[in-house]
Amino acid sequence: xxxxxxxxxxxxxxxxxxxxxxxxxxxxxxxxxxxxxxxxxxxxxxxxxxxxxxxxxxxxxxxxxxxxxxxxxxxxxxxxxxxxxxxxxxxxxxxxxxxxxxxxxxxxxxxxxxxxxxxxxxxxxxxxxxxxxxxxxxxxxxxxxxxxxxxxxxxxxxxxxxxxxxxxxxxxxxxxxxxxxxxxxxxxxxxxxxxxxxxxxxxxxxxxxxxxxxxxxxxxxxxxxxxxxxxxxxxxxxxxxxxxxxxxxxxxxxxxxxxxxxxxxxxxxxxxxxxxxxxxxxxxxxxxxxxxxxxxxxxxxxxxxxxxxxxxxxxxxxxxxxxxxxxxxxxxxxxxxxxxxxxxxxxxxxxxxxxxxxxxxxxxxxxxxxxxxxxxxxxxxxxxxxxxxxxxxxxxxxxxxxxxxxxxxxxxxxxxxxxxxxxxxxxxxxxxxxxxxxxxxxxxxxxxxxxxxxxxxxxxxxxxxxxxxxxxxxxxx
Amino acid sequence: xxxxxxxxxxxxxxxxxxxxxxxxxxxxxxxxxxxxxxxxxxxxxxxxxxxxxxxxxxxxxxxxxxxxxxxxxxxxxxxxxxxxxxxxxxxxxxxxxxxxxxxxxxxxxxxxxxxxxxxxxxxxxxxxxxxxxxxxxxxxxxxxxxxxxxxxxxxxxxxxxxxxxxxxxxxxxxxxxxxxxxxxxxxxxxxxxxxxxxxxxxxxxxxxxxxxxxxxxxxxxxxxxxxxxxxxxxxxxxxxxxxxxxxxxxxxxxxxxxxxxxxxxxxxxxxxxxxxxxxxxxxxxxxxxxxxxxxxxxxxxxxxxxxxxxxxxxxxxxxxxxxxxxxxxxxxxxxxxxxxxxxxxxxxxxxxxxxxxxxxxxxxxxxxxxxxxxxxxxxxxxxxxxxxxxxxxxxxxxxxxxxxxxxxxxxxxxxxxxxxxxxxxxxxxxxxxxxxxxxxxxxxxxxxxxxxxxxxxxxxxxxxxxxxxxxxxxxxx
Numbered sequence: 025x026x027x028x029x030x031x032x033x034x035x036x037x038x039x040x041x042x043x044x045x046x047x048x049x050x051x052x053x054x055x056x057x058x059x060x061x062x063x064x065x066x067x068x069x070x071x072x073x074x075x076x077x078x079x080x081x082x083x084x085x086x087x088x089x090x091x092x093x094x095x096x097x098x099x100x101x102x103x104x105x106x107x108x109x110x111x112x113x114x115x116x117x118x119x120x121x122x123x124x125x126x127x128x129x130x131x132x133x134x135x136x137x138x139x140x141x142x143x144x145x146x147x148x149x150x151x152x153x154x155x156x157x158x159x160x161x162x163x164x165x166x167x168x169x170x171x172x173x174x175x176x177x178x179x180x181x182x183x184x185x186x187x188x189x190x191x192x193x194x195x196x197x198x199x200x201x202x203x204x205x206x207x208x209x210x211x212x213x214x215x216x217x218x219x220x221x222x223x224x225x226x227x228x229x230x231x232x233x234x235x236x237x238x239x240x241x242x243x244x245x246x247x248x249x250x251x252x253x254x255x256x257x258x259x260x261x262x263x264x265x266x267x268x269x270x271x272x273x274x275x276x277x278x279x280x281x282x283x284x285x286x287x288x289x290x291x292x293x294x295x296x297x298x299x300x301x302x303x304x305x306x307x308x309x310x311x312x313x314x315x316x317x318x319x320x321x322x323x324x325x326x327x328x329x330x331x332x333x334x335x336x337x338x339x340x341x342x343x344x345x346x347x348x349x350x351x352x353x354x355x356x357x358x359x360x361x362x363x364x365x366x367x368x369x370x371x372x373x374x375x376x377x378x379x380x381x382x383x384x385x386x387x388x389x390x391x392x393x394x395x396x397x398x399x400x401x402x403x404x405x406x407x408x409x410x411x412x413x414x415x416x417x418x419x420x421x422x423x424x425x426x427x428x429x430x431x432x433x434x435x436x437x438x439x440x441x442x443x444x445x446x447x448x449x450x451x452x453x454x455x456x457x458x459x460x461x462x463x464x465x466x467x468x469x470x471x472x473x474x475x476x477x478x479x480x481x482x483x484x485x486x487x488x489x490x491x492x493x494x495x496x497x498x499x500x501x
Numbered sequence: 502x503x504x505x506x507x508x509x510x511x512x513x514x515x516x517x518x519x520x521x522x523x524x525x526x527x528x529x530x531x532x533x534x535x536x537x538x539x540x541x542x543x544x545x546x547x548x549x550x551x552x553x554x555x556x557x558x559x560x561x562x563x564x565x566x567x568x569x570x571x572x573x574x575x576x577x578x579x580x581x582x583x584x585x586x587x588x589x590x591x592x593x594x595x596x597x598x599x600x601x602x603x604x605x606x607x608x609x610x611x612x613x614x615x616x617x618x619x620x621x622x623x624x625x626x627x628x629x630x631x632x633x634x635x636x637x638x639x640x641x642x643x644x645x646x647x648x649x650x651x652x653x654x655x656x657x658x659x660x661x662x663x664x665x666x667x668x669x670x671x672x673x674x675x676x677x678x679x680x681x682x683x684x685x686x687x688x689x690x691x692x693x694x695x696x697x698x699x700x701x702x703x704x705x706x707x708x709x710x711x712x713x714x715x716x717x718x719x720x721x722x723x724x725x726x727x728x729x730x731x732x733x734x735x736x737x738x739x740x741x742x743x744x745x746x747x748x749x750x751x752x753x754x755x756x757x758x759x760x761x762x763x764x765x766x767x768x769x770x771x772x773x774x775x776x777x778x779x780x781x782x783x784x785x786x787x788x789x790x791x792x793x794x795x796x797x798x799x800x801x802x803x804x805x806x807x808x809x810x811x812x813x814x815x816x817x818x819x820x821x822x823x824x825x826x827x828x829x830x831x832x833x834x835x836x837x838x839x840x841x842x843x844x845x846x847x848x849x850x851x852x853x854x855x856x857x858x859x860x861x862x863x864x865x866x867x868x869x870x871x872x873x874x875x876x877x878x879x880x881x882x883x884x885x886x887x888x889x890x891x892x893x894x895x896x897x898x899x900x901x902x903x904x905x906x907x908x909x910x911x912x913x914x915x916x917x918x919x920x921x922x923x924x925x926x927x928x929x930x931x932x933x934x935x936x937x938x939x940x941x942x943x944x945x946x947x948x949x950x951x952x953x954x955x956x957x958x959x960x961x962x963x964x965x966x967x968x969x970x971x972x973x974x975x976x977x978x
């Protein structure tokens with residue numbers, strides 16, 4: 025942390041953001057408690073970010089909070105409420121009418137996020153108390169399935185007609201900006217209300233008044249339909265990396281926008297799901313989920329894995345005779361199987377990320393498979409050799425076996441490790457590629473299959489090798 | 502897909518985005534090949550999104566591409582190049598001078614992303630050819646370690662003095678907007694060039710001329726220092742969910758901005774890393790990484806896991822005598838260990854996500870631990886019972902053992918499964934919580950420890966139970 029001090033003439037705290045944040049929160053608390061007139065408090069608070077005020081709000085007592093609600097403007101309250109982690113109890117404090125007004129003041133998609141987590145009755149009561157425009161916006165978003173783009177869109181966007189002048193466009197912008205602060209990209213519609221194109225705000229601001237509006241409209245600016253599945257077009261939306269992309273209905277009318285914030289949320293959701301799937305959950309869980317729902321997400325994989333495990337068991341059964349003769353063999357089974365599993369999981373994780381992130385050619389795929397195999401081979405060579413030495417010594421000393429027997433046994437373990445690791449790498453890369461090709465999500469399907477194949481390979485190699493080497497070749501038992 | 506058709510009067514394609522995109526690309530190709538005058542082609546292409554043009558560019562032959570470079574403006578070329586997946590070969594086509602000009606035209610952070618992936622010599626040659634301002638910006642970003650916020654910031658932002666009028670502020674905005682299109686939030690500095698606050702663009706646009714600029718400045722708008730570690734403040738930046746947050750040096754001078762795009766990238770990186778860690782990689786890998794580097798990321802875990810596995814092996818060794826008497830026992834060891842591992846991984850994945858996403862109280866943690874145990878118990882009860890029945894029948898029929906022996910053995914398997922799954926759930930939730938408390942990343946450290954503990958518990962339960970039940974109680978061997 026020393027380099028920070030040299031770069032600064034002041035005493036620089038280590039966790040600076042946390043520190044100046046704590047200061048902000050202390051200041052906000054002081055303002056609220058100052059006892060100054062409401063209008064002064066309101067102006068003072070206006071200098072702070074709604075997120076910081078929200079953090080403080082959660083720590084106040086109910087009485088102070090209620091006094092604060094009466095001081096804040098509706099707009100400020102709405103902004104602060106979008107930053108609360110669990111807004112429900114605070115909405116109750118506001119009372120139905122004011123809560124409805126606050127929700128109506130928010131962007132419709134943010135209001136929807138909050139409404140979704142309330143009781144159905146409370147939700148209906150709040151929506152019923154809103155103005156018609158907010159009601160319409162909220163119903164529109166609710167009308168889409170959560171898999172559809174429409175459920176993620178915001179109705180906070182600016183739209184202007186295509187047949188106006190630069191000056192008129194600027195006036196349209198100013199009149200709409202009051203309610204819609206998503207103004208980086210301005211959408212344009214034609215005389216029939218159909219999507220015509222988009223204007224970058226910076227182009228409008230820097231345009232000369234004698235220019236034609238048409239000159240700054242991108243008529244082929246990308247768009248997306250509200251009823252498309254998010255998963256089908258999110259990758260593409262990420263590629264455009266735009267602050268906002270218009271959402272159209274099938275009549276080509278603009279009905280919403282997807283912002284970078286929505287996209288970031290989607291990435292987070294998607295990644296979280298993959299993470300969950302790799303761990304054998306059907307989808308991501310959260311803290312507040314009821315027991316049965318969690319059980320339902322976990323059980324399917326476990327059942328499948330159990331039956332695959334029974335399959336492996338019946339194969340292990342074939343090697344009962346050799347274990348019957350050399351019981352010592354069982355000591356190292358778990359180690360070899362675990363290592364095969366670990367290597368396979370590594371290959372799987374890398375492969376899934378590669379398949380997801382990039383469009384790769386057949387040649388690149390082949391190169392990738394070979395690379396994974398070489399990594400498996402090198403890892404196996406290193407770890408197999410280490411095991412040969414360590415286990416040989418261990419068996420000789422701890423189990424009082426002859427030096428020759430000890431190293432013949434540890435040789436079986438070492439060679440099995442090497443073989444299992446090469447094959448696990450190969451399986452860990454080929455199986456997800458195959459599923460990807462078959463358009464089955466590799467993060468879901470690959471895990472169990474890979475574990476099973478790896479277990480089988482490891483078991484057969486290990487006990488098979490032991491039988492050949494220790495019994496047939498060296499006649500050690 | 503039928504509901505799409507009903508909602509639309511036109512024939513709606515299934516993958517609509519992909520489809521209208523393909524159309525865009527076809528149109529772009531036609532424009533480039535049209536043979537019209539350069540200025541017409543330039544204006545026509547200006548209607549399209551740079552990302553779509555970039556997609557087409559990658560498919561053209563070199564000659565056409567070189568003709569296109571001469572048609573496009575520097576600004577358009579720069580924008581298109583930020584969307585190329587691998588810009589290096591196309592930069593070569595431009596020649597050093599024009600490539601340097603294109604990079605200088607980009608946002609500095611985007612130029613840095615491209616420069617980072619070039620040879621050091623080429624990189625230096627390009628930077629040397631840039632104008633002083635671009636050089637400075639690029640050197641500034643390069644001066645930060647990749648762990649620091651400064652390496653992620655953009656120098657594309659607008660800053661105005663705090664002592665001007667609304668009208669002057671608007672003029673400042675217009676003059677800077679040409680070069681900086683990150684205009685949603687405008688930063689304000691005081692007469693000493695120190696950060697003073699921020700203005701939402703919508704407030705400036707809708708402000709009346711008689712208002713004071715001060716009224717619309719948030720003087721306590723959040724900020725971050727360039728030398729802070731990204732991981733320390735990224736969570737907080739996400740909480741603000743702002744389009745841009747100013748980045749200051751330790752003299753409180755504004756030197757850059759963090760945008761939502763940067764944050765989304767950081768989320769993606771972070772999640773990808775966790776994903777990798779859960780799979781026993783020290784950090785995320787990509788396709789183009791050299792073999793040795795990949796090996797270095799994978800080997801540390803494997804070595805650790807191998808030695809932990811050897812530890813388990815020596816414990817299994819204790820049970821050699823019972824296996825020597827009932828070799829059949831080994832059939833089900835892999836199944837029980839795998840199931841314990843699977844349940845533990847599920848609990849681990851859920852716990853890590855919960856710990857990361859939410860600030861939870863001690864009470865909530867306790868509730869969460871109990872929930873995980875109940876899930877483990879219910880899963881164990883279901884799967885243990887299933888195993889008892891299926892394995893009992895299997896052993897009786899396939900291994901020709903007595904009915905009593907078969908079900909005594911399968912009873913051991915069932916009870917071991919139940920025990921292993923409850924304890925695995927517990928371990929899978931307690932270990933990451935412990936690491937979290939100790940400020941060690943639970944995604945890194947938990948995996949191996951959990952596997953080892955679970956293996957030990959499962960082995961001891963299974964063979965111990967077999968010894969007690971089959972030998973001591975029922976005297977079956």
